[in-house]
Amino acid sequence: MKSSWVFVGIILGILTGFFLPEFSKKIKIIGDIFLLLLKMLVLPLVIVAITGAIINLGSFDKLKKIGTFTVSMYFFTMFVSVIVGIFFIVLLDPSDGMKVVKNEFNVSTKTFDDFILSFFPSNVFKSIVDGNILQVIFFCTLVGIAILKVGREIEKVSYFFNYLFDVMMVLVRWVVSLTPIGVFSLISNMVANSGLDVFVSLFKYVISVVGGILFQGLFFLPLIIFLFTKHNPFVVIKNSISALLVAFSTCSSSATLPVSMEVCIDKIKLRKEIVDFVLPLGATVNMNGTALYEAVAAIFVASVFGIDLNFYQYFVISLTAVLAAVGAAAIPGAGLVTMSIVFSAVGIPLEGIGLIVVVDRFLDMFRTALNVWGDIVVAFIVDKRTNP
Ligand code: ASP
Numbered sequence: 001m002k003s004s005w006v007f008v009g010i011i012l013g014i015l016t017g018f019f020l021p022e023f024s025k026k027i028k029i030i031g032d033i034f035l036l037l038l039k040m041l042v043l044p045l046v047i048v049a050i051t052g053a054i055i056n057l058g059s060f061d062k063l064k065k066i067g068t069f070t071v072s073m074y075f076f077t078m079f080v081s082v083i084v085g086i087f088f089i090v091l092l093d094p095s096d097g098m099k100v101v102k103n104e105f106n107v108s109t110k111t112f113d114d115f116i117l118s119f120f121p122s123n124v125f126k127s128i129v130d131g132n133i134l135q136v137i138f139f140c141t142l143v144g145i146a147i148l149k150v151g152r153e154i155e156k157v158s159y160f161f162n163y164l165f166d167v168m169m170v171l172v173r174w175v176v177s178l179t180p181i182g183v184f185s186l187i188s189n190m191v192a193n194s195g196l197d198v199f200v201s202l203f204k205y206v207i208s209v210v211g212g213i214l215f216q217g218l219f220f221l222p223l224i225i226f227l228f229t230k231h232n233p234f235v236v237i238k239n240s241i242s243a244l245l246v247a248f249s250t251c252s253s254s255a256t257l258p259v260s261m262e263v264c265i266d267k268i269k270l271r272k273e274i275v276d277f278v279l280p281l282g283a284t285v286n287m288n289g290t291a292l293y294e295a296v297a298a299i300f301v302a303s304v305f306g307i308d309l310n311f312y313q314y315f316v317i318s319l320t321a322v323l324a325a326v327g328a329a330a331i332p333g334a335g336l337v338t339m340s341i342v343f344s345a346v347g348i349p350l351e352g353i354g355l356i357v358v359v360d361r362f363l364d365m366f367r368t369a370l371n372v373w374g375d376i377v378v379a380f381i382v383d384k385r386t387n388p
Contacts, residue, residue, distance in 0.1 A: 003241040009180035010187050010245060017191025024188035031189060031249075034182025037175045038246075038255040043128055043136065045168045045258055046280045050137050052161030053276035054144025055154065063145070063277075066386055070278050073378045074286040078325060080220055081374075082318045085212040085292035089299045092204050092211075115327045115341070133254055133284045133330065165276070169265070172258040179242060179259070183249040190249075194362065202359050205300045212292050213366045221288075221377045229384040239267040240376050247372040251364040253283045254330035256372050264376060270383040278382050282375030283330050289367025289374070290335040291325035298342045301352035313346045320345040335367065336360050 017024045057063050119138055121127040127135035147157055222233030243260040250256060257280060264275040298317050302309055309317070324338040336353065343350050 003238075003245070005180040006183055006242050006245045009182075009184035010249065013184040013187030013249075014191050016184070017188035020188075021192035024185075024192035027185050028189040029185075031182055031185030034175070034178055034185070035250055035252075035255055037178070038250070038258055039131075039252075041168065041172055041175060041258045042133070042254050043131065045165075045172065045261065046133055046136055047128075047140055048161055048164045048168055049261070049276035050140040050280055051144045051147070052158070052165050053273045054141060055147055055158045055161060056273035057277070058148070060145060060148060066274070066277065066382060069386070070281065070378060070382050071285070073381060074282065074374075075322065077221065077224070077288055077374055077378065078286065078291040078322045079318065081212075081216045081288040081292040081370075082295045082321050084216045084220065085209070085296040085321075086299060086314060086318065088212040088215070089205075089208040089296045092208050093303075115323065118327065131254070133280065137281055137284070162272075165272075169262065172262050173266075176242070176259050176262050179246055183245060186249040190361070190365075202356065205296070205356065206359055206363065208300070209293055209296050209363050210366050212296060213289055213370045216288055216292060217370045217373050221373060225377055225380060228381045231380075231384065236268060236376070236380055237373075239263060240373065243376065244369045244373055248365045248369040251332035251361065251368045252330060253287070253368055253371045253375070256368070257283045257330075260372055260376060264379055268376070268380065270379055271388060274383045274386070275379055278379040279375055282378060283372075285326050286374050286378060287325040287328060287330075287335075287367070287371040289370030290328050291321050292370070293335055293363060293367045294324050294339050294342050295321035297339060297353075297356055298346065298348055301343070301355055302346070302348050304355060305349060305352060307348060309346065316345050317342055330371075332364055332368075333360060335364070 013024075054063055057066065118132075119134055121132070121135035121139055124135070124139045127139070148154070222237065225231060225233035225236060240260075240263055243256055243263045246259045247253060247256040260283075261275055261279050264270045264279060265272060295317050298321065299309065299314075320342045324341040325335070327341065328334040328338045336357065339353055340350055342348075343352065
C-alpha cells in the first residue's frame, strides 16, 4: 500500500471533517472498525513476535547484548527528547499574558512502586485480556529464554513461531491495506468534533510541544541514524510515513504496532528477529513524544501557577518525565494519566492537569507519531549495529 494514498486519506479527512461535519460523524464507524482490526492483531502478534525473536536470537548472551543496546538507546533518545522540550518551553515562555480556562479533571495518582509493580503479571491471561503489553512481553521473554534453556528441538519450535508470525503478517497486510480509508474516517471525525477556540489561549504551549516534537523527529532522530549507521535518514522517514500517519490518526502506539512492524520488515527490510524484539518493546517503553510532552506540560503548568522552578526541579522533571513516559500505556490519552508522577515529584498542583486537558487529544496525535518514529529509528540502528 502506497503511503501517498494515506496522505490523500488524511487530506480528504480534514476537508470532509471541516465542511461536512455531520457526514463525518456518520462515517465514524469505518474508522472504528479499522482501529478494532488493528487492536485485534496486537496481542497475538506481540506474543508470537517476542517469543519467536528470543528463540531466533539463539542465545541468552545475544539477547542480553541486543537488549542492553536497545534499552540504552530508548533511554538516551527519551532524555534528549525531554531536554529539547524544556528548551522550547523555556524559550517561548508560554504563560506570558495568557488566559486559561480551567477544566475539570479527575486526577489519579501513581506512585513509583505502582510503576515498578506494573511490569509483573500475576495472571498472564488477565494481562492478555487487559491488553497489558508490557506484562505480556515480560512473560514471553521468560518463556523464550526458558525454551532456549530446554534446548531440545529448537529448530522445530522456531519453525512453529516463524510460521505463526508469517500467518499474522498476512493478516496485518490485509488490515494495513485499509489504512487510507481508515485514517480518512478517523481524521474527518476528529476535525468535525474539535473547535479551534481552545487552541487560542494555549497557543504557545501547543507550539512548544509541537515545535519540540518536530525538532526531535526531523532533526535529532535523523541525525543519530546518520551518526550510528551512515545511512540516509530521509529514506527511512519516507519508508516509515504510512506507520507515522497511522500513529497520528489513531493516537495509539500499540494499535500502530502491526503497521510499524510491516513497514520495518517489508519496506525498510530490517532483520525479522530485530523488528520482532525491538518494536513491541519500544511501543510500550520508548515514548520520545510522551516524555517531551510531560516535561513541557509540567513546566507550563508550574509557570501558570507562578511556581519558580530551580535547576534541581528541572532535573527531577526530566527524570520523572522519562519514567512517566515509560509507564504510560500505548493508548490514547495515557500520557495525561501518568503526568501525575511528574507533577507530584516537584509539588505542582495536580488540578493543573485540568488546564491542558482540552488540547491533549490534538497533541496526542503528534506525540504518538514521534513515539512510533523513535521506535523505528532505534530498530534501524540496532539492526545496522549488530551482526546477524
Ligand atoms: N497515545 C500515546 C501512545 O500511544 C501515549 C500518550 O498518551 O502519550 O503512544
